[in-house]
Amino acid sequence: MNAKVLRRKKSSLSGVKVAVIGAPGVGKTALSVRFLTRRYIGEYDHKSDSRYKHEVLVDNDTILYEILDTCPKNDNELPTNETINWADGLLLVYSINDRNSFNYLKRIGALINDNDIPVYVVGNKNDIVHLREVSVEEGAILARSLECGFSEVAAAEQVAPVAVVFQELCRAVLASRRKSKHSLLERMLGTHRTSHLKLYVRGKSDSALPKD
Numbered sequence: 126m127n128a129k130v131l132r133r134k135k136s137s138l139s140g141v142k143v144a145v146i147g148a149p150g151v152g153k154t155a156l157s158v159r160f161l162t163r164r165y166i167g168e169y170d171h172k173s174d175s176r177y178k179h180e181v182l183v184d185n186d187t188i189l190y191e192i193l194d195t196c197p198k199n200d201n202e203l204p205t206n207e208t209i210n211w212a213d214g215l216l217l218v219y220s221i222n223d224r225n226s227f228n229y230l231k232r233i234g235a236l237i238n239d240n241d242i243p244v245y246v247v248g249n250k251n252d253i254v255h256l257r258e259v260s261v262e263e264g265a266i267l268a269r270s271l272e273c274g275f276s277e278v279a280a281a282e283q284v285a286p287v288a289v290v291f292q293e294l295c296r297a298v299l300a301s302r303r304k305s306k307h308s309l310l311e312r313m314l315g316t317h318r319t320s321h322l323k324l325y326v327r328g329k330s331d332s333a334l335p336k337d
């Protein structure tokens with residue numbers, strides 16, 4: 126493969142920064158580690174925010190994920206503005222057997238309400254449904270109010286569904302980027318003019334183009 130091809134591949138790499146957010150003990154590290162290594166360890170010695178990088182194919186595009194696994198000290202510690210401003214997308218995690226962790230996400234929902242940041246809601250630990258405190262329907266309602274995707278998973282038992290969660294968030298981030306590029310273009314050109322744009326054909330002079 127020549128150097129030209131290699132250079133072109135590198136420039137098509139997209140970076141996506143994901144902050145994994147949720148109350149203490151919901152499985153943020155378990156989900157992140159599952160996605161990064163496909164493994165589940167069980168106990169994670171983790172006392173502060175951790176950052177990881179991971180390159181993976183999403184819809185045939187190479188995505189460089191930067192994952193910030195947050196580590197709140199208690200249920201009252203919400204993510205800082207710095208974290209939210211840093212991220213391209215937020216993975217909001219609660220545990221289906223912990224109503225407090227669901228309420229924690231509701232508070233975050235209120236915090237980011239005015240922000241256009243893409244999010245995805247995950248109900249983790251659905252291997253312990255006998256201890257369920259939050260119904261699937263409640264999770265779906267929260268996601269609908271945030272206009273985002275939602276699923277229940279078990280980091281303890283699943284590999285592919287956990288990867289799908291990160292992929293879905295990536296798709297939402299890329300879609301939001303395309304949307305803001307498009308609206309920037311519209312603002313620059315003026316919306317009323319975009320429908321009258323003439324097609325510029327490379328190699329032909331303007332006089333060779335149709336008159337209208």
Ligand SMILES: Nc1nc2c(ncn2[C@@H]2O[C@H](COP(=O)(O)OP(=O)(O)OP(=O)(O)O)[C@@H](O)[C@H]2O)c(=O)[nH]1
Nearest residue numbers: 149150151152153154155167169196250279280281
């Ligand atoms: N049953 C079950 N337990 C899980 C699952 N995911 C994580 N756990 C357990 O939940 C506990 C907390 O997991 P962590 O990944 O450390 O949770 P965290 O949200 O990163 O916790 P903090 O870093 O303290 O905020 C650990 O004992 C995990 O083994 C799951 O899908 N099912």
